[in-house]
Amino acid sequence: MPKPVMVGSTYYLRINVPRDVLGRAAGTRVSVPVGDRICQPKITTHAKVSLRTKDWPTAKRRFSTVLAALEGHWEALRRGQEGLTHKQAVAIAGEVVRGFLDILEDEPGSPELWECVAELDEAARAGRNHPLAVPTAETRAADIESRFGGLADAALRKHGLLVDEVSRRKVLERVAVAMEDVTRLNAARAKGDYSETGTEKKYPAYAPKSRTGVQPVREGQGSTFGGVIDVEIKRRAAGRDAKPMSDSAARKYRRSSDEFATFRNSKRIETVTARQADDWKRALLDEGKLSNSTIAQRLQNLRTVVEWARRHALGELFPDRNPLDLVELPQRQGVRSEDRTYRMSEARTVLEAARHEVKPELRWLPWMCAYSGARIEELAQLMVDDFFECDGEWFYRLTNKGGKTLKNRHSIRVVPVHADLMDEGLLKFVYSANNAPAKRLFPNRSQGNVAGWIRRELKITRRELAPSHGWRHLFEDLALRAGMLDSAKTYITGRSGGKSAEGYGKSEAMLPGLYYEMQKIPSFL
Structure with a gap:
């Protein structure tokens, strides 16, 4: 099992490229999340990424996230380049918007911050990042790439997509436009205005081209942890003789889901992996604040929410098995x-x-x-x-x-x-x-x-x-x-x-x- 290696005083990920994609991987770049940054290492015969930390528990968490991104890149190379429709490009841009709005919902920052971000975004869209530059098609393309390229690649990587240049340009242009919604809404929230709730609905759900003939699962009401819990509460309350979920049970499931979502920086349930859940478990164990039985209960609560999502999607979400089934619960010394x-x-x-x-x-x-x-x-x-x-x-x-x-x-x-x-x-x-x-x-x-x-x-x-x-x-x-x-x-x-x-x-x-x-x-x- 690969693990972080120390280079100097900093931990790194260093793994060899799988043989079956070695020829196609050499010279490519891949966007990988490292902490709060997106890095784009160049692949040779191996991939080497600084985890930007000297702390072992942090390195382990970041390592698993980077490794998952690289494995997605290898899989995309095996499939080859794909083309995207205009609707798919808009949908991927919408996921970028949702990601920003979800993460910053509780703490949007200051109005001045978003005013500055809006100015920088607009300068990039106009091709005048440099104040003395004369805007041309070339400067505009370069500035948009510099400002939004990492976001577009990260969004593509989420779906394991390796797209042709025309399709990547579609996504990049749509992300550049979509960021206007991010700055506008977060600036309003920073001023205390949370009234606008319909922006995300204008973006369609991303629907990949089906390779098996099975209708792909679409994001919808139940695609976040909170959404799944809301649907389950409504389902249990339906009917004359229903047995509703108790408020205490709902709070229990929301707490576990919210803590996991904070750990992985995403509320989206369809992207949950066993590795993320296992990393969360190990982080809680390393932190040492909760008992093993409490950590096991949090994992079991999360598994239950994911299982609800599978049932709501009639098996189209995680069709093989619940990813949390692969995570071993921590053991504890029993009390007589x-x-x-x-x-x-x-x-x-x-x-x-x-x-x-x-x-x-x-x-x-x-x-x-x-x-x-x-x-x-x-x-x-x-x-x-x-x-x-x-x-x-x-x-x-x-x-x-x-x-x-x-x-x-x-x-x-x-x-x-x-x-x-x-x-x-x-x-x-x-x-x-x-x-x-x-x-x-x-x-x-x-x-x-x-x-x-x-x-x-x-x-x-x-x-x-x-x-x-x-x-x-x-x-x-x-x-x-x-x-x-x-x-x-x-x-x-x-x-x-x-x-x-x-x-x-x-x-x-x-x-x-x-x-x-x-x-x-x-x-x-």
Whole structure:
């Protein structure tokens, strides 16, 4: 596997040209991205490109990007030169516009900057880069080449195109004109005006000439990560009995996609490669700020978004396989269940401290977790209407109705209220909010608030302990010690034992027996 080499104090890419294209490659130039620059090395029997860094992690990221560009160049040489239509040239220029607008959307710079850029672009289009030059067809061609040639080549390289001189000139001319939209829109954004949104629509989507007879995939609403997520949200919400995507899930997928898009400087999903995703993974690992399990989850989220894009395109996008399937997820050293579980002394410390808290999530969620084994995010969604009485005993429903979310279908359940919770005054708290029965009893950030309180205020800092999930492990241990029926324990905790009988019953007829099993859990205090 090739890797960066040190020349002097700077890292370089240096690879030999493949034998099958050696004769055609010699003397050609290829545009490759190196950091925030486009370089155009001349190919001989090998390709040599300065990665413009002394930092090893940066060199590795840049190396993979440059190598991918070179591999695209070799493939273009194998296919030979192609001709482009006028529409294709305009479409490629539109991709340049979209690239600038996407990257600079959040931070467009200053109005003065774009005023200067507009002047330089106009001078190049007019053939008067040099203030003393007399504009001619020759000076105009040279100035346009100097100013916009790298952008045109980079846009062609994105599609692996090696075009004839006439077609390259078409693209170059269209890019030179299209840059007027870039300077105008970014200047407006720099002044705080984001109102214009239709410019990109005037450019057609690039459609390559099909070599297989299969209709090529066109860029459209779902061709950016955000667009794909928007389409998936809309798809899941369609129909009378739809199960919409939760806001938290959408935020999760957007976060992973946005971070990856920032890393690769592009929001376009159709250009994702396994190498880019693997480089992102290695960069996160080298940075050392996130755990391996968190990095693995980010990669899995990204893979899911790419898979949605494949489905939306009915297999025409990435027809062979999801490129993220090739990326190995980072492994982590597992934590034993007993280490993640609350020790009885820790549990008593938390519950005793909770008695003196005023904030509802700190007062009640630790107690409810301790006496149910429920996930804290499930309990945090409870409303007054979720509590009900049956045969003189109290229960609450954990459901996905009313905009709530649960992990899976087994998580939908009814949980008995333990006698200790009744003694603590849980129902008094619940029904003190009776004037708003459909309002959640706990704030949205309950899980983070509780975990922070346990770590910072109570000084329970044992690294392996899961401040919220540890109750779940402890409840199961207590249920085993108390002799609770396995079927009741599995149901109350919202787990699946893999038995077909789990799909049957679950009516009110079982509630008295379920309540009886819950009371087997011994008191903590």
